[in-house]
Amino acid sequence: MNYILHLLIMIGIYMILSYGLNLVVGFGGLLSLCHAVFYGIGAYACTLLMMKCGLPFLPAILLTILITGICALIVGFPALRFRGDSFVIVTLGFQMIVFTVLYNWVDLTRGPYGIPGIPRPVIAGYEFTTLPEYLIIVWTFLILIAVVLFIIYKSPFGLALKALRDNEMAAEGLGKSPVHLFLYAFVISGMTASVAGGLYATYVTYIDPTSFTLDESIFLLTVLLVGGTGNRIGPFVGTVFMILLPEALRFLGMPDAVAANARQMIYGLTLILLMFFRPQGIAGKYMVR
Amino acid sequence: MEMLLQIEGIDASYGKRQILHEISMNLSRGEKVLLIGPNGAGKTTLLKTVIGLLPPGNGAVNYLGEDITGDSVRTRVRKGISYLLQTENIVPGLTVEENLALGGYFLSKQELEKRKNMVLDSMEFLKPKLKTRAGLMSGGERQGLALSMILMRNPKVLLLDEPSAGLAPKAAKEIIERLDKIQAAFQVETVCMVEHNLKLALKWATKIILLVQGRVVLVSDSPKSFIQQPEELEKYFFEQV
Ligand SMILES: Nc1ncnc2c1ncn2[C@@H]1O[C@H](COP(=O)(O)OP(=O)(O)OP(=O)(O)O)[C@@H](O)[C@H]1O
Ligand SMILES: [Mg+2]
Numbered sequence: 001m002n003y004i005l006h007l008l009i010m011i012g013i014y015m016i017l018s019y020g021l022n023l024v025v026g027f028g029g030l031l032s033l034c035h036a037v038f039y040g041i042g043a044y045a046c047t048l049l050m051m052k053c054g055l056p057f058l059p060a061i062l063l064t065i066l067i068t069g070i071c072a073l074i075v076g077f078p079a080l081r082f083r084g085d086s087f088v089i090v091t092l093g094f095q096m097i098v099f100t101v102l103y104n105w106v107d108l109t110r111g112p113y114g115i116p117g118i119p120r121p122v123i124a125g126y127e128f129t130t131l132p133e134y135l136i137i138v139w140t141f142l143i144l145i146a147v148v149l150f151i152i153y154k155s156p157f158g159l160a161l162k163a164l165r166d167n168e169m170a171a172e173g174l175g176k177s178p179v180h181l182f183l184y185a186f187v188i189s190g191m192t193a194s195v196a197g198g199l200y201a202t203y204v205t206y207i208d209p210t211s212f213t214l215d216e217s218i219f220l221l222t223v224l225l226v227g228g229t230g231n232r233i234g235p236f237v238g239t240v241f242m243i244l245l246p247e248a249l250r251f252l253g254m255p256d257a258v259a260a261n262a263r264q265m266i267y268g269l270t271l272i273l274l275m276f277f278r279p280q281g282i283a284g285k286y287m288v289r
Numbered sequence: 290m291e292m293l294l295q296i297e298g299i300d301a302s303y304g305k306r307q308i309l310h311e312i313s314m315n316l317s318r319g320e321k322v323l324l325i326g327p328n329g330a331g332k333t334t335l336l337k338t339v340i341g342l343l344p345p346g347n348g349a350v351n352y353l354g355e356d357i358t359g360d361s362v363r364t365r366v367r368k369g370i371s372y373l374l375q376t377e378n379i380v381p382g383l384t385v386e387e388n389l390a391l392g393g394y395f396l397s398k399q400e401l402e403k404r405k406n407m408v409l410d411s412m413e414f415l416k417p418k419l420k421t422r423a424g425l426m427s428g429g430e431r432q433g434l435a436l437s438m439i440l441m442r443n444p445k446v447l448l449l450d451e452p453s454a455g456l457a458p459k460a461a462k463e464i465i466e467r468l469d470k471i472q473a474a475f476q477v478e479t480v481c482m483v484e485h486n487l488k489l490a491l492k493w494a495t496k497i498i499l500l501v502q503g504r505v506v507l508v509s510d511s512p513k514s515f516i517q518q519p520e521e522l523e524k525y526f527f528e529q530v
Contacts, residue, residue, distance in 0.1 A: 156390065156391075156394050156395060159383070159387055159390060159391055159394075160391065160394060162380070162382065162383060163380045163383060163391050165382075166380045166381060166382040166383065167377055167379070167380045167381065169342075169374060169377060170374055170377055170378050170379060170380055171380065171391065172342060172362060173340065173342060173362065173372050173374050173378070174366065174391060174392055174394065174438065174439070175361075175362050175363035175364075175365070175366030175367065175394065175442075176363070176391075176394065177361060177362070177363055
């Protein structure tokens, strides 16, 4: 039972991440390789605000969102002036820089030792510690964020993003400013990821930089590519599939050491097969357009 | 006649290559201007600088007596200038309805609905296709949609870059003949159109501007006089400037 609750919590956290990333990748059509950075900044900012500044969870998470939004703005502006391949490269560079900072700024982040003993969220005097409690808090945030994102997906802004993705010149000729709209999408996406970061940190109560590597960014992209982008169902399908797949392997009786490697190979194989048979992703046909 | 749009000594370049050389022209209220010239003359480039997709190196664009040279495309669209791109002027992945909504970006829900119905009344053929993906429509329908999209924001000035491009003669005729009706129905004050089909366009226009190698070589207020011999205009096309 605990095992299932744990999976549901992780699915919730990853759904927040993939729904946010969907705005940039699915709607904007921009391949971002630094989503894990915002996830990481969120985790560290929330942790430090709670542990060093003594802030309660809710104010800490709100400040975290703000801080991450500013970071996204600072990176997004230069990254988005040149879209296409150079955007990918700039996000890759950012991913590498932030990882290095998290790893080496020992005074602040304790570097490779990580930060243990992160307090659990306390909201209105109630501490969320057990798995069912944690499930509730994660899914509450997920629902709040999903509602906001779904409104954005359907809004004129979401439509304009799709238009820029499909035909930038036409959209620009109608008066849509690509740099501005992409920047908003990038910032919103970064902010939602930071919430996932805060939830993750207070859930596992220990963080270190290895959770927020380039591998993680690629994994998040894979989730979207597998599930299908630019709609509401894709991120859900992708997350469930990618999180449950390794667990399924375990049930097949594979020893953990073998399963870990097999998992990477199966992820890779899944991607290749998808590109052949369903380039739009598993749920890509339910385009909410 | 009241001056609506004034273009003063515009130079424009792509990178190091200068395309437009000191272009000046005026669009007054009620005028229907036909912009012609050989392929590569810079007609599209000129319209792009007017709408703000390409910043001019020199010169100014004035609209209703106000300098708009530094304005973004978005601001210009809001002020009432709309531009129909020569190619790929719709978003193929979105439905017809969504494309229209895109044209009416940031209108309130009711306004959007009102405007959409107005546009659909003059583009009847789009009505049954609202839920169709725009990319699945024929060339003629796409041009009609593209024109509808730029009408969504209540423009005063229309800049049309070959609205009949790629259309069969009959469809080309229809779209150009429809322009006057549209102009009246939507209270568009002036239209500047690039068109290679001179026979059709000369009947429509009240003024011709001839562009060759990025320079204005002829301005005439009597387009009708060329209807019998459009070759007279075309011979300029091959002139060295
Ligand atoms: N994006 C661009 N980058 C570089 N050069 C360009 C670009 N667009 C156009 N040109 C060049 O600028 C010149 C003018 O092009 P423009 O598109 O304005 O011509 P046009 O008069 O509209 O021609 P057409 O009748 O074929 O549409 C051409 O020589 C063209 O090669
Ligand atoms: Mg042209």
